[in-house]
Amino acid sequence: MAGLAVPASEFRARKQQILASLDRSPKGSLDAPIVDFLEWLNQQESVVTTSSCSGRIAIFHGSGDSANSKGGKWLLASHTKVENPAEVWAQLQSLGDADAEGTLTTLLLEPFVLHAECADASTAQRMLGAAREAGFRESGISLGRKRVMLQVRTLAMRLEVPLAMDGRVLVEEAYFKVLLDIANARLDENLARVARLWQNFREDATSSSSDPAAPWVLHAPQSSARAVKLALEARNWMDPGRKMQSITSDTIGLPLTLEAAETLQAGRRMGCFVRKGRFGSKRRKLHEPEPELAIEAPPRVTAAITLRGSVITEAILHGFKDVENRSVRLPAGWIALHTGKGKCDELLDQIMRRLAPGLPSDAQCPKGCVVGAAWVKRSVTLQELREHFGCNEECNGPATGDLRHVPHCKFSPHAGGPICNLLSASLRLPTPVFCNGGLGCWRLPDQVRQEVQKQLDDVPVCHFPGVRPQAWPLSWAPTLSRADVRWHRDMRPEKRTSAPAVRAEASLHRFFKLAGATEPAGAAVDSRADFDGGQDASAPSSGHRGGSVPIIDLELDSDAEEKGTAATAMPCPHLAVAIPAAWTLHGVKALVKDEAEELQPAEVTVAEPATDKLPKKLRPPTQPADLEDLWRRGVLRLSRDTLPTKGAVPSAAGKEKAKLEEVLQKYLEDLGQAPAGDTAALLREVRELSVQWRADVALLPRGALTGADWQNLAEASGESLWERLRVALGARLLGRQQEIRVDDEVRGGNVQILAGSGSGWVLVPGPKGVRYAFDITKCMFSEGNAGEKERVATWPVKGETILDLYAGIGFWTLPLLAAGAAQVFSCEWNPNALEGLREGLRLLGRREACEVLAGDNRRDEVLEKVRDKCHR
Structure with a gap:
């Protein structure tokens, strides 16, 4: 839909016609409250209003039936507030007359409504988004063959109350x-x-006019497109108004904002990225870590993240949770915290409350609203965090399962990655602001942002403590002390585990054998829970879809401790098992999921296993790409949305447009007229042109290349502009389709020949050797039903007699005869179409099998001719 556009000249002509008779309603003028709004809107190049109502309070006295058979009259119609209710009530009291039988009197509040025609679908889509954001939720777009219509409306405020029936008032004063x-x-x-709508339209017009050229697209290899998309979203560089597109078989186009394109271009020229944002422009070298920013005061918030469950939001607001794990980097600075309406993970809720017993319960906290904000000081990967905070060579942090030096490790227990967004402060709004959330890092709507910003001036900021949080106090008792046990999100196995509990138990027994540890006699799987989805009400839940997981309680013997094993708490599934320090966590996950998976000792590392060796459901989440590195190596490329892709083969239509644009450029140069101003619009119109072909005749769409500018150009030189265009296209004739004449009873074709010589007769191939013959200036022809003609030509009609009531030039008659019909009666009253039908029959060689019945098919002689003779 985004590519649909009306020819510029046709839209301009229709806009002038509409504005010449601005309001044809019975009222005869625009509603006073919206006169300035509509005058401004009609000054915009790509839109024109066709009808509107500012909203009104009305009382209608009419028929009581739904068909309004008796008509009616307006007792009141006011576009402003009603200040004299006594007068209106007196008028209502006077309804009891002789003609009141069967009448209904109704009080109405009809909200604002606007209908506007847009020059293209992209303009309509932008305006639709602005309208819905202003509260007009029932707005929509209608697409016609040559028109793009926007309807702005809402039913939320509508009021309709019966006041009187049959002249008898039903209500009291x-x-x-x-x-x-x-x-x-x-x-x-x-x-x-309406005021918000006008403001939104003005902001949209300002933002769209700031970049009059075609929007930017970043070309990325298909293999890395998702990673690049994640990196762009982390920087808020993706244009939300456009979608990703396939450029070639191995290249994906990602829509960019203007700021992103400028930043990338600056990076290409200077070898570094120039980041522009609310904290000012700052330049950094490639691969250099982003510096931490000083906490901004007073706070300013433009973006938000949605958190599932109020317990996580409260943990951040209280300063207990200092890391937000995401697949993307959040922008440094203040970011709003939106509590989603979904239920928090039960296990995570329990652990959070053991860490911070003072947190309120989930039922006590509001949901579906912005409750506060957090300061993102910087974002790092889990690998960067491990390298920066690792205690020594033997301790590599909880991501690897190596927990022997946990008491000395400076990792936050919340760090799980793949991107750790480090938080250092938070604030709570005095009054939550309710709104819908979004995925990833999303931009706050203007109205919500303003309501949030009003509360931020005097809100105290909670600075997080700089000391390392204490270890997680788990409810179960492992062999090692609680101070040596830490829970970590990355220890959770993949979702939607499908192996049954018996298989998990067998895997666990085999794990102890491989680990060299003595299997305790009490190791068992709780039979109340399984992997397939069934769960007893008394069994704890993991909070994951696809069923619960087994609960296994183990103890370590002295031999296992002497071998350097450490107890690892894995809340999902609930395991407390002995794990050799040199074994990677991914191997443990795979072992628990599938007993056939071989668990091999490996060096301690956080590197992900090769994705091509894992089932799809075990693949790790995609990591954001390193844009700086990809851009520096030339893997990524910028282009305008309308430019042809490098290496792509231009289509036939694209070649035609290029030829026509080249001819027009040369024509303007010959006239000594530079392509600027109005002529630039002419060149743009040629680029948007769609040429249709009828054999060797090229047809321009109705209304294309029309208007005073084109007429002046055509008359400015001795050699016709149209002749140049015809030669460039290689056509025998160049014509322009015209609107079908209303006074033409037979609705024949209407084509204006602009250049070329010879008759308008053409031969157009059809199915099964059919050739349609007709004069393009006198007969209509549609290529849109080519598939239907092909289907008709396959019907099993051999030996049948068929009646074609509307034969035309033989659209269906000829394919039916080609399919083997014995005889066809063809009715047609257009003499020009009859001539083409007879020529088509001659070319097909089935002239004797068709009886042409010229004239109106409702004549008695036609009925007598075909009665009891036709199969269909």
Whole structure:
């Protein structure tokens, strides 16, 4: 839909016609509250209003039936608040007359409505988004063959209350005044939404006009497109108004914002990235870590993240959770915390409460709203965190399962990656701001951002303590002391485990054998839980879809401790088992999931296993790409959205447009007229042109290349502009399709020949050797039903007699005869089409099998001719 556009000249002509008769409604003028709004809107190049209503309070007295058979009259129609309810009530009391039988009198509050035609679908989509953000939720877009219509409306404030029936008033005066008060209040809200709509439209016009050229696209290899997309989203560089597109078989186009394109271009020229944002421009070398920013005061918030469950939000606001794990880097600075409506993971909720007993319960906290903000000081990968905070060569952090030196490790227990967004401060809003959340890091709507910003001036900031948090106090008792046991998100196995509990138990027995540890006699799998989805109500839940996991309680013997094993708490599944320090965590996961997986000793590392050797469901999440490195090596490439892809073969239509643009450029040069100003619009119109072919005749769409500018160009030189275009296309004739004449009873074709010589007769191939013959200036022909013609030509009609009531030039008659029909009666009253039908029959060689019935097919002689003779 985004590519649909009306020819520029056709849209301009229609806009001028609409503005010449701006309002044809019975009222005869624009509604006063929105005159300035509509005048501004009609000054925009790509939109014109066709009808509107600012919203009104009305009382309609009409028929009581749904068909409104008796008509009616308006007792009240006000686009402003009703200030004299007594007068309206007196008028309502006078309804009891002789003609009141069968009538219904209704009070109405009708909200604002606007219909506008847009020059292209992209403009309509932007305006639709602005309208819905302003509160007009029922707005939409209608796409016609040549028109893109935007409807802005809402039903949220509508009011419709019966006041009288058959002339008898049904309500009391006090109730009537209450209804008017409600209608007045809703009309005020309606005008407030209109004001927001106008503001949104102005902001959209400003942002779109700042980049009049085609939008930017980043070309990335298909193999790394997802990783590049994650990296772009982390920087807020993805244009949300456009979608990814396939450029070639191995290249994906990612839509970029103008700021992103400028930053990338600056990076290409200077060998570094120039980051622009609310903290000012700052330049850094490739691969240099981002510096930590000083906490901004007063806080300013433009972006937000949605957290699942209030316990996580409260843990951040209280300063207990200092790392937010994401697949992308969050922008440094203040970011709003939005509590989602989903339920928090039960196990995570329990562990958070053991860490911070003072946290409120999930039921006590609001959901579906922005409750505060957190300061993101910087973002690092888990690998960078391990390298920076590792105690010594023997301790590599909880990501590897090596926990022998946990008491000395400076890792946060919340660090799980793949990207660790480090938090250092938070603040709580006095009043939550309710709104819908989003995926990833999303931009706050303007209205929500303003409401949040109003509360940030005097809110105290909670600075997180710089000391390392204590180890997790787990409920079960492993062999090692609690101070030596730490829980880590990365220890959780993959979701949707499908192996049954018996297989998990066998894997566990085999694990002890491979680990060299003595298997305790009490090791067993709780039969109340299995991997397939069934779970007893008394069994703890892991909070994952696809069923619960086994609960295994183990103890280590002295031999296992002497061999250097360490107890690792794995809350999902709930395991406390002996793990050799040199074994990677991924091997343990694979062992628990599948007993056939061989667990081999390996060096301590956080490197992910090769994805091509893992089942799809075991593959690790995609990591964001290193944009700086890919850009420096030339893997990524920038282009405008409308430019042809490098290496791609241009289509036939693309070649035609290029030829026409080249001819027009040369024509303007010959006239000594530089392609600027209005002529630039002419060149753009040629680039948007779609040429249709009928044999060797090229046809321009209706309304294409019309208007005073084109007429002046065509008359400015002795050699016709149209002749140059015809030669460039290699056509015998160049024509322009015209609107079908209303006074033409037979609805023949209407084509204006612009250049070339010879008759308008052409031969167009059809299915099964059929050739359609007709004069393009006198007969219509549609290529849109080519598939239907092919289907008709396959019908099993051999030996049948068929009646074609609307034969035309033989659209269906000829394919039916080619399929083996014995005889066809063809009715047609257009003499030009009849001539083409007879020529098509001659070319097919089945002239004797078709009886042409010229004239109106409703004549009695036609009925007598075909009665009881046709199979279909």
